[in-house]
Amino acid sequence: MLATPRPGRDLSRTFGWRVECPRRLRAWLIRTWPIAVLRTRVAILVSLCIAPPVYGQLTVDWRVPALGLESARPAIADGRVFFAGDLLVARAVRTGDVLWRAAIDGDVPRCVLATARVVVVAGERLSARSAATGELIWDVALPATAALGCGALTEQFVVVGTRSGDVIGYRHDGTQAWSRSLGAPGSAPPSVVRGITVSADVVFVSMVQLRDEQGRTASGRVVALDLGTGARRWDRAFGTGAERRGAADAPLVQGDVVVVPDAFANRLVALDRASGMVRWEYAGRAGHVGFGATPVADRMRVYAVSGDAAVHAVNIADGSPAWRAVLPASGGVIGWCGDHLLATYQGVAVIDPLDGRVVARGLDEEGDFVASPIAVDAGVAYAAGPRAVYRIQCGKRRSDSGASEGRSNPARAPVRAVER
């Protein structure tokens, strides 16, 4: 039995509701549509092809028009969800109504960072605004754009990384606490910071170390810094050979493992949290734009979506594959949504983390799809597309919703079907 839905044609356009019908059966029904035995054929069609709607676990609470392309990862805090693109837009989580908006100048930030009091965006400049009113609180210039990587917001610091390999910690009043240049020694090509994750008192920085100016060859790097001082704890490069490697997004810190997505080689790289030693690497299908977004994890597995049109579940202990759920198209990002995984592929798929079964798909109508990363809060996901922003519910709330680290997976039934 396949873990993914039956390979059939989506007849929803034909009948107005979701139908999963095996291709061969459908073709046979259409070819042999003798009028004399119509009732029989209809009976077969109804009994074999029409299944209950499979969108039962995917609900779009609201859909409101986007103000431009809000491509940054949204953030949620204190009843507000913040989207960013050309503009920084604060919306009410319940209705999607615009609470305030402000212009973003220069590069579009990759993420919005928010608390109940302040919302921070990092592009060409680092700006902090009041979460309630949008009023600019402080604004500082950065040595280079920070728009290619997500920063991190902690109780004490805002940590951002730049396209030139600088990682800077700012206090909440906008003053600089520390700064580290992580450009590879003796290397003229830049080291691009693609993401920052803070766990406990450690800043994990994922980077692309270009080895020529055009980026035709590159390595991946993960650097661990001390949150308070910026002191380097360890620095690990991967893919130093002839191939092109590099981190695509912020690292995932789960237990004692740091997992980095590599979009160049379509790999997940797991490093030891304490030492930075490579523990395992997991390779997706070759020849595809690879893992481009930070994975999510529970205690057993890492879940990541790849450009090879699949969601991969990997055992966190050894990097062995658990299951692979096929998506209709190249995947974008992944996040938790209630008890399920929500993966985007210019549409969204709700996936059972146990076995990779795609239990629902939605927002895949033509022209009405998700193009941004996902922000999740209390089992509800928020995402944006070219035309609209969405609030999505995927089912019941996960029992232990929390930060990206530490999502525990309660003991559940063993993995069933696997497609490898």
Added chain:
Amino acid sequence: MNARVITGIALLVVTRLAGAQCQPPHLNPQDTSATARITYRAVSTSGVVGQPGVGASNASRVVGNAGEPALTTHVPDHIVDLRLGYDDQRSLVVTSAVRSPQSRDAIAIGGYGRVRSMHMIRGGLVADDGGCRQFVASPDNRVSGHPIVDLQSAGSVMQGLTVRSEDDLRRLGTVSRLADGRLHVRSVVQDRARPDDLQGEILMTYRRSGRSFVIERAEIATESRAIREDGQVAVLRNSSIHEFDGVTVVIPDSMAEHRRLTAAIPQRSLILTAPVSPAPDVRPLARDASQPGAFLPSQNDGGSQNVVFQHGFLANGGTWARMEPWLSGDFAFGTKLLPSLRSTDRLGAQRDALVQRITESGARDWILIGHSNGGLVSRSAAQQIPGLVRGVITSSSLHNGAIIVQSGREAAARRLEELAGTLGNLAAVLQMPLLGGTLSSFAFDSLLPVTRDMSPSSAFIRQLNASDERFLRVSIENISDPRWVAFRVVGDSRCDPESGCGGRAWVRYVNSIYMALRSCVPVSLSLGFLDPGNAATYQQTAARCSHLAGALDTLDAYWNKLYSANTGGDGVVDSGAQVWRGALAVRIADADSHTGVNRSDKVRDALARVLDQQFQVPRRSGVSLVSAASFGRDGVAPGSIVSLFGSQLAERTEQASAVPLPTALAGATVELRDAAGVTRPLELFFVSPTQINAAIPSDVAVGPASFRVRTPGGLIRSGVLSVTRVAPGLFTADGSGAGMASGYVVRSRPGGGSTNEAIAERDAATGRFRPLPIELGGSGDTVHLILYGTGFRGYTGAANVLAQIGDTAVPVEYAGRVERNVGLDQINLRLPRELAGRGELSVVLTVDGRAANEVRVAIR
């Protein structure tokens, strides 16, 4: 070029560029320090005379005729002097334009009233008052007014005024024959509508040249009256003499010809007063293949990532008319090329044209984005110039050949074979079946030579896939729902995919029809059961519905089999063909069809992700401030011209019409806060929703600075910049920041006298600038290369201004501002004779250790 061979057009056109028509520039007559700015274009029979540009002057007050204040401005390249005054609406007027003695070829025509452009055409005078009316010196010595929109009819009036015979000259005015055979033509000028406002006379001298008559000289004397604001009548008298030096002046035969000729006139002022992007009427319409081989002008958004958008089969650059602005809104590209190649040519020929276009640009680090065949052309070009190409992204490209091409050729062959079969034994004797295949191949190869390269087994594709590719490669594979994909293709070829007439809608419509037909069957049968008397009719209806639905099914199945052998794809290129081995793939399911992917938001999203993840190009928002010449983002200099790019910068397009330049245009303002904490507004040349051209004040403090753009809508956009003592940039002919330099050559001869010569000209057919090789001439000639730029007037010493052409250092005889031109700098280079015969060379200017953008000149 031979002046007699090439028919020139009006040698001087004083024109305001884009902006409000029928609204003359505004000046305050009470302002004795009033200034004026005029843009103009000029050509001669030998090409460009000097350089067109913007003349901006802080002219001192001149007491003109009848005590009327007048302004004299001097355009920077010494072509003409323009005398300006006021008219009855307190508006700036051109009262005369006079040839400069330094310019042997140039001429100018006296003007009148709110004249904004003046054309001397075949001996007649057409004065354009700024878009509202034209005044034409008519054959009956009267002046007729024509609406500008009726230029065609104005041209018709002039149609008979050829100077090929004496009779034609008589239509211009009273003709008298001089002793030496020359002719005098005296023409009275009068405004028919307002005869009191303008009166005058033009005396033209013609000499015979072969079968035609060539104008030599024109003496113009006009008097115009205007009511000043205080109610007094002002009289403006203009008199000027113009030497034509054997120029043949022609009238355009049609509106199209008029546009072609005027479009051929380069407009450097475009850089200062208009968007760098091509004017809307220059940009080919989507799917408009009327001008194969034409290239769009280069563009530059002030970013660093150069990009080529390469179209596919039976398309041109206009196929990117939606995607390119989309992506340009997301990413700050550097130089953008949207070449229009002959899409039916062999792919190798298209590749060569693209390579030439890229290398001519002088820019590096290109990302080539190709659709369909454009992907193959881009790949092949990148294989040839790997050093210039950073990567290639293809979308719906047939990397392994298209089944549909092979199917089409085979189907054509079968048709011919069937035809041969009808000829019976004769065909057998003549082996027509074999001939059928040959004929069809011949037809395909003759009409669509590119199809030879698009077949799966073509030599081009085999070689392409076997060649080394050392650049970043990404293939976007578009897979459409196979159901009704043929209709999707049709819809997408007509409209944007998501529109009501696009492919997505077509699928819905066809599916609805199909379901109605299918539903019709049981309904009809049921009705027949209930109404036995008409059972036969109902059964017929059911049969027809079933037949039509079956026909739709058959058509759908046929197309899927034809183009993809039922393996799926985008409706034209099958999924297997889209696989580019060795490249990273991005797969789009439920994609739009082949004809719509270039306008698909799904492809836009995929391209944005690829540019971000694979090429590390950040998305851009807000506004960026760059040098208007080089588009460099590494600082701007005091007193230089800058461009700001962004979105929602102004509500409309507007340009300044006078100096001092305004600090607000169309409600938009730009403030700069310098390192000393001083905030001041920038003077603005031009604003539009996406671009602002402005001048950095000369006294701004060096160091980090910030700027804010305020728009009428209250939206404030801001950014940072670095002000440096110098930030040299050289203007280019096409305004892209790379390629042929903007400038001219001054040739001084031993016996005295000098001439100005162009160094580049715009090819009217292709829209591209091509070099005019500089002839270094005889041993006594002294040749100076004059280049325009900005941001280098603040150099610390003459020794720190270095120029190199090719690998040869050339002496710099002047570097500094162009008087009376805001922000414009000029550098004069004396060309050594050792450069002779070196061909096209790069010019590298270094000021205080900072290099300007590289521009190119050609030396014979």
